[in-house]
Amino acid sequence: MALDLRQNKYADVPWEEKERLFEEVKSDMRFHHALYGCYECGVCVAACPSARFYDFSPRVIAQAVAREDVDLVYTLMNDSIWDCSQCFSCDRCPRHNSPGMLITIMREVAVRNGLETAREALEGYGRIIYKIMSTGTQVSPDMLQPNAFPDWGPHVHHISENLEVWRRALPPETLHTTETGWAVSDKTIIELYLIWHMTGVMDMIEEVDEGLHMILVDVMEERLEEEGYDVSF
């Protein structure tokens, strides 16, 4: 989709709200290490994979933020940041900026504030969040299902058909799992849940997916309770 920077698509959003979100971006402790001003040289764009296939530019992002263009930053926070591949090829910026890092920060603010566009960007992604947060490994063998990866061809079908026995045919004993990438010990999972609890990450999930938040909280609270922790998210 073409990025329309001429019209203010978000004119109905109060300027104060846009400014509040921008201030939140600037208050991130990493912000000052991500932007030192911008030459507009375009080195970042030349290196950027997303710029080749989307109407997307790390230079525009660095410029908008450097100029404190509150309206444009809000537009980009909605219509641009989710195109980024987070490869950090743009870190070769001669000003030592990291447009990729600016985008990470802007994404975090977008999620924390439950922007509709962040919800849309993460549609269909919930099962991944569920997997990583509840099991401690992100990609599990049982995700290799033909309907999830139709463009990867029949080999996904072969793997899913043989999954259980092919996992047993792996010599490392941590890899016999099908629902997690490797076998994670119970104690480790509990520690991971406590980290999620102590860092407020679950509040971010609630902003973008209430249903997922509910399921995750159920799973974690039950497990923590079994281990003697009285914790509510």
Place this chain on the structure above:
Amino acid sequence: MIPLPVVKKASERDFRLPENPPTEDYHEALDELEKDGEIIVQRVPEPYIEVKTKYGRTKKIPIGKTWHHKSCGQCGHIPGYSTSIFWLNRQLGLDYIDPKDQTSCTAWNYYASATSNSAAQAAVAIRNFAAAYETGYYPLIHCGTSFGHYKEVRQALIHYPELRAQVRKILEKLGKPLVIPEEIVHYSEWVYAMRDRIAERQVIDMSHITATVHPACHYHKLIEEDAIYTPEIYGAQRTAIITGVLQELGVNVADYSTWFDCCGFGFRHILVSRDFSRSFAVQRKIEVMKEEANPDIVVTHDTGCVTTLDQSQFAAKAHGKKVGIPVLSDSQMAALAMGAHPYLVLQMHWHNTDNRPFLEKLGIDPDEKWREFEAAVERLKSGEQLYLTWDDVEAPVAAK
């Protein structure tokens, strides 16, 4: 034409180390914090191998006593990748731990969805580091993204006292110390450091093989400082990782013009917007390699890169694109050179692009090897054996 004597090909340029490295020395910063009692620095165990990084600083690579920080994508979808790393350690007679007290770095999810924050990311990293420290073994990071992200975490912990305080409090609640390793070491750095020992044990000739290399962005671009460079490889203008190993194995490493490009993985894209990943991987990487170098194999060193470059070729082939190059990790190539079984160890059946012609070119009969794999699977199906073990795969195929 105006002669431009200053513009030389990368291969013709002189190697000059900058007099003043443009980045801070994290070793000094970590030592300072340790001296102030803020952190524990886990030291690289002896014996280690010293290598040079981008700005000429020295990095220590442990040989043995390693704690293997596994990768979600490798273990989940390309398990021969991690199996090969372990197999190499075993063949070289090295002591290691494959821990269950390890979570993912969770950075794939973070870069895909941003549903996390600096404190959570740092706490997950340090929990894993502390788990390694408790065993006395040294963390060896399998994933390029974990490696890059952990360097980001290290940088943040060095620079932001408020983050250190927050993470320390969390770790105290878990009963763990705030420990940061002296070096964050990627497994491919270990393979690189061990390349002469690997080559000494080489049983499969690879001198007629041409390979192209894809370096992972999160290895050499994200916190560029501690990636390995040497004047012998591309005049230290590009990281020596992978290329150094392949050259040691006698492989012809061919250059191509989009070497620096990303693979197109994109974190969220590979999962929910794969049209981008496919287009990028095929049009900017695979087709360019095919056109300019026509390699037998693409060798890379990261989870996402193997996945994207390999899996994207199926749909592209249906569209008549110039594709069809199998993709392996450097650990798999090294294991194969040392005679590892292509299915029992490298687990090449989890890869997508047809790799049988490549095996045949190496003088390995894929049908025979597949029959051996199927015979092993039959033993599992019949209940004769519950799992394959290292005893079943330890001996190099060429020695059998």
